[in-house]
Amino acid sequence: MxxxxxxxxxxxxxxxxxxxxxxxxxxxxxxxxxxxxxxxxxxxxxxxxxxxxxxxxxxxxxAQKTCRVLMYNKPEGELCTRKDEAGRPTVFDRLPQIKGGRWIAIGRLDLNTSGLLLFTNDGELANRLMHPSHQIEREYAVRVFGEVTPQALKNLRRGVKLEDGMAKFTTLRQRKQDEDSQNQWFDVTLNEGRNREVRRLWESQELQVSRLIRLRYGSLALKKRLPQGGWIELELDDVNALRRSVQLPDEAESAVDGKQNKLDHVRLSRMRRSVKKHRVKREHNIKRTKRERFGS
The missing domain is CATH 3.10.290.10 (RNA-binding S4 domain)
Structure with missing residues (x-):
């Protein structure tokens, strides 16, 4: 056989x-x-x-017997790459060590985009969540600079032709804002993750995105109390909700203790101190590298 x-x-x-x-x-x-x-x-x-x-x-x-997923609140200025030759910060710098595998980013966010980024140790889960055939919805908050006309909004809802094909927002909702502001905030959703797609859609209407934050990936929304640069590991119910959304079987156990995963005051304070310490250390290393290259 x-x-x-x-x-x-x-x-x-x-x-x-x-x-x-x-x-x-x-x-x-x-x-x-x-x-x-x-x-x-x-x-x-x-x-x-x-x-x-x-x-x-x-x-x-x-092979990993337990599927694990991290939720990370990405700050602007971090690259979605494992290592940068110029020494710039990456989204992998502060993730916890993992035995017998490594963290895989589920999709990407560009340098100037912040918000929800998911990581997993399960390559098949990552592949399915990123694949266009599964139509996993992504939600973003977008700040747009310029005059947004009713026709522009109509175009973005109906679809516009980009260099890699037709694209549109599946939902597009304007937030309340000051009348005299030149910037307007919108909540938008997409069912795919093409490169810079949100920015390119607005640019097709001669408008500029001045801020972009990912709020949700599939059923998972960014936890409001999670500070930028901080991460938490998802509990079993959330992991299985992701797996079901791409037709993968449920996991029976989790690597996380729910009590230890609460974003209480003590853990948040510890997390913020760790993020700040890492940022100071990174800035020190960048300055030292510049001195070694170019002299004091």
């Missing part, structure tokens, strides 16, 4: 090594081998295959 095979990127993603998209990049770069042979996109493997990434043997027993 022939062993059942699966796509290589799906197998590696299930081990918590990265998202499928990330791993496809590794395969294209020649970083992955199967039974001693450099892998190519489209390869399928069974449970007997010997897998290596960057020459390191991957244990098939290291």
């Amino acid at each position: 022939t062993a059942q095979s699966e796509k290589l990127q799906k197998v590696l993603a299930s081990l918590g090594l990265g998202s499928r998209r990330e791993i496809e990049g590794w395969i294209s770069e020649g970083r992955v081998s199967v039974n001693g042979t450099i892998a190519t996109l489209g390869d399928r493997v069974d449970e007997t295959a010997q897998l290596r990434v960057d020459g390191q043997l991957i244990s098939r027993q290291q």
